[in-house]
Amino acid sequence: MKVYIETYGCWLNKAESQIMRDILEEHGHTFVNRPEMADIIIINTCAVRLETEQKMISRIKELSSLPGKKLIVAGCLASARPGLIARIAPNASLLAPGAIELVHEVVNSANRLVLLDYLSRTRLPRHRGGITYIVPIASGCTGSCTFCIDRIARRKLQSYPIDTIVVHIRDAIRRGAKEVYITAQDVASYGLDIGTNLVALLKKILSEIPGTYWIRLGMMEPHMFMKMEAELISIYRDERMYKHVHLPLQSGDNRVLKLMNRRYTAEEYEYLIESLRDVYPYLSVTTDVIVGFPGEDELAFRNTKRVITNISPDKVNIARYGIRLGTPAANMPQIPEEVKKRRSRELSILCREIAIKRNRMLLGDEIPVLIIGKNNDQFIGRAWNYKRVVIKDSTVKVGEFVNGRVIDVTHSSLIVKVI
Numbered sequence: 248m249k250v251y252i253e254t255y256g257c258w259l260n261k262a263e264s265q266i267m268r269d270i271l272e273e274h275g276h277t278f279v280n281r282p283e284m285a286d287i288i289i290i291n292t293c294a295v296r297l298e299t300e301q302k303m304i305s306r307i308k309e310l311s312s313l314p315g316k317k318l319i320v321a322g323c324l325a326s327a328r329p330g331l332i333a334r335i336a337p338n339a340s341l342l343a344p345g346a347i348e349l350v351h352e353v354v355n356s357a358n359r360l361v362l363l364d365y366l367s368r369t370r371l372p373r374h375r376g377g378i379t380y381i382v383p384i385a386s387g388c389t390g391s392c393t394f395c396i397d398r399i400a401r402r403k404l405q406s407y408p409i410d411t412i413v414v415h416i417r418d419a420i421r422r423g424a425k426e427v428y429i430t431a432q433d434v435a436s437y438g439l440d441i442g443t444n445l446v447a448l449l450k451k452i453l454s455e456i457p458g459t460y461w462i463r464l465g466m467m468e469p470h471m472f473m474k475m476e477a478e479l480i481s482i483y484r485d486e487r488m489y490k491h492v493h494l495p496l497q498s499g500d501n502r503v504l505k506l507m508n509r510r511y512t513a514e515e516y517e518y519l520i521e522s523l524r525d526v527y528p529y530l531s532v533t534t535d536v537i538v539g540f541p542g543e544d545e546l547a548f549r550n551t552k553r554v555i556t557n558i559s560p561d562k563v564n565i566a567r568y569g570i571r572l573g574t575p576a577a578n579m580p581q582i583p584e585e586v587k588k589r590r591s592r593e594l595s596i597l598c599r600e601i602a603i604k605r606n607r608m609l610l611g612d613e614i615p616v617l618i619i620g621k622n623n624d625q626f627i628g629r630a631w632n633y634k635r636v637v638i639k640d641s642t643v644k645v646g647e648f649v650n651g652r653v654i655d656v657t658h659s660s661l662i663v664k665v666i
Contacts, residue, residue: 249284249286250271250286250354251278251285251287252267252278252290253290253291254291255290255291255292255303255322256293258381258430259383259430259465261381262381262383263291263322263347263383264289265373266370266372267291269370269373270348270350270351271350271354276354282316286316287316288316290303290320290321292321292323292324293322293323294323294397294571295396296569297569304331307332311335311336311339317354318338319339319340319342319354320332320336320340320342321344322342322400323397325343325363326344326345326400327396327573329341329363338359340353340362341360341362341363342360342362343363345365345366345401345402346362346364346365346366348370349362349366367405368386368407371383371407371411371415374418376422377424378423378424378426378619379424379425379619380416380420380424381430382415382416382427382429383430383431384406384407384412384430384431384434384448385404385432385433385434385438386401386405386431387402387403387404387432388404388436389471390433390436390468392509393506393576393579394537394540394571396573401432406437406438406440409438409447409451413452416452423646424460425461425648426617426629427462427463428463428465429462431465432466434464434465434466435467435475444475445479446478446479446482449479453485453488460487461489462489464488465493466535467492467493469494469511469515469516469519470510470515473515483523486631489531490530490631490632490633491533491632492533493533493534494520494532494533494534495534495536496534496554496555496560497509497536498513498550498551499552499554500546500551501513501514502542503542503543503547506542506579507537507540507576513554516554517554517558521558529609530632531562532559532561533560533562533564535564535565535566536563536565537566538566538567538568538590539568539582539586539587539590539591540576540582541581541582552593556597560598560601560602561602561605562598563598563602565591565594567584567588567590602658603656606656606658606660607656609630609634609653609656611652611653613650613652613666615631615648616648616649617646617647618638618643618644618645618648619645620645621645624639624641625637625638626640628649630661630663636661636663637662642665650665650666651663
């Protein structure tokens with residue numbers, strides 16, 4: 248049969264769509280690029296934000312209206328909102344993130360199936376060519392944040408065995424991958440359920456897989472990173488590690504952090520970034536902030552701006568808090584929407600100014616770059632610290648490592664000339 252997959256959300260979701268594709272291809276199914284051409288439509292959903300859920304619902308309605316198609320709703324929304332999906336698309340099958348390895352059974356079934364149980368994970372995506380290999384190392388996390396619906400959608404932590412991960416990364420490098428994205432709901436929680444940890448995994452990858460490639464670590468909870476801080480800082484010395492961390496702050500106010508049930512203080516977070524930057528001054532820091540969380544008054548918001556100014560992150564993902572039914576924060580007194588919008592605008596202006604200043608620190612410097620793609624007459628790359636690079640030079644090739652000089656910057660990119 249002809250299958251169409253539409254994927255939303257994080258790198259973990261993208262990797263899980265790839266696993267489903269691998270399984271279905273092994274059973275003889277082919278893939279098409281448009282839903283109108285397919286017999287089977289799979290939408291792999293995201294539920295992290297309210298506006299994302301609303302987008303997913305609208306798209307599910309559109310896809311379910313196509314005649315003669317079997318619709319499978321997979322991903323976090325299938326697990327978090329099965330009743331809602333059943334109302335808007337009563338004929339759609341549901342496939343939770345923990346059950347994706349049963350996708351073939353759902354495709355072949357003559358009946359509507361609802362598979363929301365969590366099974367042991369045995370499959371990782373195979374490398375399908377290209378310079379980037381995305382490898383999920385775990386699903387679920389150990390946190391209990393009061394705003395998060397993902398803990399409902401993905402539930403318990405499930406980690407892949409170290410040897411399985413290493414085998415797949417080694418194969419990807421042999422096949423030409425130049426960068427490896429290690430992803431999970433919380434990369435730093437890896438292995439707690441199977442008696443190991445992220446440090447052990449990284450040491451095994453770096454010691455047993457030779458070659459020229461760069462590793463990007465996905466999002467890590469700060470309190471989990473702190474438990475391995477010294478060892479991880481040491482591992483980052485390896486030239487194959489992108490000098491980049493994604494550590495969500497969420498709020499710079501301790502009272503709000505407590506309401507969020509985050510397991511660190513603003514001071515601890517600042518110390519962590521300071522410790523990293525003491526060793527790696529040009530380390531690129533990505534963080535996340537929620538504005539307008541229940542209980543965030545003007546003082547709390549000013550505290551967040553102060554912490555952001557102090558840590559000077561290179562990129563900030565700003566989200567206005569949205570009610571997620573089933574989470575504790577949904578029952579707290581809410582902040583007016585106009586206040587959230589104003590705070591979001593203020594913080595966005597601040598973060599843009601900081602990003603430009605951080606990028607200007609590299610003006611005139613010679614840096615290593617991996618060419619990852621082409622956009623019209625420009626090549627797009629990643630610097631050694633994962634910053635986006637733009638190169639206008641017809642002599643470079645995708646997948647090539649080059650040295651370049653930073654000749655200009657924007658808030659989001661380094662403009663580089665190859666030398």
